[in-house]
Amino acid sequence: DRPNPLSGAVTEGPGVREGFESFVGRIDVPIRHGLTAGELARLVAAQDQRDGRPTPTPGVVTMTGWTRTMYWEDTGLQWVMPSPNLPTPTSALVYAGTGLFEGTVLSEGRGTTRPFELVGAPWLDEGYAESLNALALGGVHFRPTWFQPTFGKFAGQALGGTQVHVTDRD
16 A cells, blocks of 8 residues: 555545545545555445446455654655655645646646645736635745746746645645
């Protein structure tokens, strides 16, 4: 099995409503689901089996030394990127929230060294971060920033926006 980099103790966010399933959201689990890779694989297999798809139940080798309250940094394991755009445990943590910007007209920071930590667009300025901070969302602070993606949305353009700083992972 493989630890959940965001810990197994916190679940939050919406799931996938019936009829809106896709490649990136096949089953109804919260965005931050708290499952290990093996638990998620078994859940997907069980859903497929219920839906009549011939899917074997995956064999999962149980981890030792991991507890549900551990974040990736607590495991002592080396980070292995689960995606080219998730280079660090921090990018994986903020992806649970900023990954949703992929479906909008805003850049989610792809093409930078901080994908998913940066959100911006050519028409935004420091007021964007200020308005987000005015919402007084718990566990996060938004720092005004400018960045220029090398690929993806707005490649080569200067973007105003915000850098997401997580102040409380739970």
